[in-house]
Amino acid sequence: MLLEVKHVDFNFGDRQALVDVCLSLQVGGFYALLGPNGAGKSTLFALLNRFYPLQHGSIKLAGKELHSASSDILSNVGMVFQQSALDLDLTIYENLRYHCAIQGMSSKQSEQAIKEQLQRFDLSDHKLRQVRHLNGGHRRRVELARALLHKPSLLLLDEPSVGLDRASRTQLLAYVHLLREEENLTVLWATHILEEVSATDDVIVLSKGRVLAHENAQRLAQRSASAMLADSYADLIGETHA
Amino acid sequence: MHKSAYGIVFWGVLRRESLRFIYQRSRFFSALVRPLLWLLVFAAGFRSVLGIAILPPYETYITYEQYIAPGLMAMILLFNGMQSSLSMVYDREMGSMKVLLMSPLPRGYLLFTKVLASALVALPQVYTFLVIAWFLGIQPDWFGYVTVLPSLLLTGILVASLGLILASLIKQLENFAGVMNFVVFPMFFMSSALYPLWRMRESSEWLYWVCLWNPFTHAVELIRFSLHSKFNLDAIIILAPVTLILMLLAIWSFDPQRGLSGRLLKSKS
Numbered sequence: 001m002l003l004e005v006k007h008v009d010f011n012f013g014d015r016q017a018l019v020d021v022c023l024s025l026q027v028g029g030f031y032a033l034l035g036p037n038g039a040g041k042s043t044l045f046a047l048l049n050r051f052y053p054l055q056h057g058s059i060k061l062a063g064k065e066l067h068s069a070s071s072d073i074l075s076n077v078g079m080v081f082q083q084s085a086l087d088l089d090l091t092i093y094e095n096l097r098y099h100c101a102i103q104g105m106s107s108k109q110s111e112q113a114i115k116e117q118l119q120r121f122d123l124s125d126h127k128l129r130q131v132r133h134l135n136g137g138h139r140r141r142v143e144l145a146r147a148l149l150h151k152p153s154l155l156l157l158d159e160p161s162v163g164l165d166r167a168s169r170t171q172l173l174a175y176v177h178l179l180r181e182e183e184n185l186t187v188l189w190a191t192h193i194l195e196e197v198s199a200t201d202d203v204i205v206l207s208k209g210r211v212l213a214h215e216n217a218q219r220l221a222q223r224s225a226s227a228m229l230a231d232s233y234a235d236l237i238g239e240t241h242a
Numbered sequence: 243m244h245k246s247a248y249g250i251v252f253w254g255v256l257r258r259e260s261l262r263f264i265y266q267r268s269r270f271f272s273a274l275v276r277p278l279l280w281l282l283v284f285a286a287g288f289r290s291v292l293g294i295a296i297l298p299p300y301e302t303y304i305t306y307e308q309y310i311a312p313g314l315m316a317m318i319l320l321f322n323g324m325q326s327s328l329s330m331v332y333d334r335e336m337g338s339m340k341v342l343l344m345s346p347l348p349r350g351y352l353l354f355t356k357v358l359a360s361a362l363v364a365l366p367q368v369y370t371f372l373v374i375a376w377f378l379g380i381q382p383d384w385f386g387y388v389t390v391l392p393s394l395l396l397t398g399i400l401v402a403s404l405g406l407i408l409a410s411l412i413k414q415l416e417n418f419a420g421v422m423n424f425v426v427f428p429m430f431f432m433s434s435a436l437y438p439l440w441r442m443r444e445s446s447e448w449l450y451w452v453c454l455w456n457p458f459t460h461a462v463e464l465i466r467f468s469l470h471s472k473f474n475l476d477a478i479i480i481l482a483p484v485t486l487i488l489m490l491l492a493i494w495s496f497d498p499q500r501g502l503s504g505r506l507l508k509s510k511s
Contacts, residue, residue: 049344075346085337087258089265094258101254102345102352104247146341 001060002154003048008057010043010209015042018209021057027153030177032197032217033190035206036237042082044206045158046187049079058207075103075185080143080153082159086131092118092142093127096149103150105178106115110149117132117145121175137168144175148183155179157189161196169196194230203229205236212236252348256359262329263363265277273321273367274374275400277314281378285310297438299472311380313435315368315390316397316458322364323401324426330356330496332407353432353493357406361398386469393468397461400485406492433459457484 003025010018018040025031035041046052047059054067064073093114100110117232121141131139140160147155157176161169172212173189173196180187189196197203197217205213205220213220213236217229225229263269289306300308333339345352346418352397372387408421432453439459443450453459460477467474 049340051340051343070311071348072346074344074367077344079340079344081337083337085341087262088336089262090258094261098258099341100255101257102245102251102342102347104250104345106246106250235328 001025002062003188004058004060005044006058006060008044008047008054008059010040010047010052010055013113016170017211018047021206021209021211023204023211023214025154025188027186028180028184030187030200031189031201031202031204033204034192034194034197034233035190035204036192038208039192039206040209041206042158043209045079045156045190048154048156049077049168052076060188075150076153078147078150078155079146080140080155080157080160082162084139084140084143086139086241088132089130091128091130092123095131095142096127096146099146099149106148113151117148118150136163137165137171140164140168141175144172148179151183153186155185155187157187159190159192161193168190169193192231196213198227205233207237246440247347248351251345252355252358253404254343255352255355256362259326259356259359259363269325270367273325274371277317277371277411278374280310280314280317281307281375281380299467299474305379307378308380308507309438310436311375312469313430313433313462315371315394315465316433316435316462317359317430317468318368318371319361319394319398319461320401320426320458321362322367322390323360323398323405324408326360326363326402327405327409327412327421330406330416331412331414334409335414340411350493351444353406353496354359354489357399357489357492360405361395364398365394367390382469383471385471388470390465390469393461393464396481396485397465398485400457400461400481400488402490403485403492407488407495410492410495429456429458432456433462435459435462457481460484 001024002072005021005022005023008018008021009016021040021044024032033041033044043052047054048061048066049065050071059066061069061073061076066073087098088099096114096117100113113125115124118127121144123138123141123145126134126138131142134142144160155176161172164172176187176189177198179185191197199221201217203213203215203217203220204211213223213232220232221227221229222232224235224239267425285305285307330339342356351502362492369387408425412418412421432449433456434453435458439450439453442453453461456478460480462483464474464477467477
């Protein structure tokens with residue numbers, strides 16, 4: 001088990017953002033965190049990044065309590081944020097170099113990792129381009145490359161396909177699936193777009209801060225009469241929105 | 243995490259701040275034009291109005307240009323501090339701050355590197371100003387260029403810390419204009435940067451005391467003394483603890499798990 005979230009509650013003042021959230025991610029698994037806007041996906045990610053303090057419950061990463069362990073534990077986590085978090089004034093290479101530095105990687109390690117990721121994402125020819133001049137698809141690739149530089153075991157993607165066209169979205173998803181296979185990465189992909197979930201994925205449905213389902217997409221689909229994931233999802237979400 | 247990682251992170255943050263500064267060329271020019279305008283235009287207009295008596299560290303009568311030069315050096319640091327504060331609000335809005343805070347090093351250290359890098363980026367600006375000022379007749383002893391360095395660094399850390407605190411309080415970039423009106427201008431004008439405090443006292447006793455309580459006054463005086471290779475113990479006694487307190491407050495306020503910045507993040511969710 002790589003990540004274990006147990007009975008986590010989180011409140012913003014009087015508003016409950018997460019209620020008794022429990023989930024577990026196995027090493028090398030691909031998990032789609034499915035939920036409408038405002039479901040609590042970003043709040044959950046902020047807890048997994050230690051941006052917010054843990055108010056109640058427990059989060060274990062690689063067997064260690066995430067919030068009481070030393071900050072070293074964050075080197076296990078790679079993150080792609082919902083909004084692009086690249087430095088627009090810097091080049092692709094400079095953005096990646098900066099990330100390596102703040103991860104404490106030596107110059108030699110950095111150069112090696114950057115070379116690998118640039119090749120993997122077909123960005124080698126663009127490495128001296130300013131991020132400001134890249135299109136959305138390229139920027140997402142750079143963000144993904146950046147998140148992988150320090151070789152994390154858990155990759156968190158918070159609605160990474162927002163603002164991308166269909167082709168770029170499909171390509172990005174394919175990249176991440178490939179990465180998971182090649183690197184045995186554990187991936188938690190937050191989305192509200194059902195098309196991004198494939199039959200073999202594990203799905204965690206989050207709505208109004210509660211986990212409504214945590215199972216294989218195919219089994220989840222079987223819950224509805226039509227055996228369609230969209231219907232099962234609508235039924236679940238409908239229940240909480242009623 | 244290996245100890246060398248701390249150095250790597252610091253150099254990484256400094257490199258990034260330097261690159262951003264280099265790419266924003268207009269920032270460099272405006273940082274220079276502002277004090278040079280004061281030196282060339284304001285000082286020319288006021289030199290006859292504001293006669294300067296002999297006061298330490300000077301041992302003879304000086305021109306008004308010579309008097310305001312240390313204040314203008316502090317002004318460069320002050321505006322750079324506010325510029326980096328603006329950058330931090332931008333970084334927070336753009337997400338770059340989150341990237342930094344995901345580093346596996348302690349957040350207090352990460353924020354300290356941010357403050358220190360901001361202070362260091364300002365130093366070449368001050369020295370460029372000093373080079374130009376040399377041609378305009380501001381010619382301290384060559385050793386003064388060395389002895390002034392620690393004072394510049396301390397002042398840079400003071401204003402960068404203040405900038406970080408302000409950045410944690412400001413919700414949106416649009417609100418930043420208020421900082422100029424309510425922080426930068428009062429801090430600069432209510433100090434000994436442009437006129438000696440005894441002159442202020444002649445006009446208003448309470449204003450004199452406000453100036454005396456303003457840490458920026460002591461930063462200006464520290465720079466003034468050290469530029470002439472003299473040590474101002476009074477200024478150090480006040481400035482060093484104030485800088486330390488502001489830096490700790492800045493680190494606390496920008497840590498999303500504890501400080502004011504976290505409250506802003508939460509209110510946005």
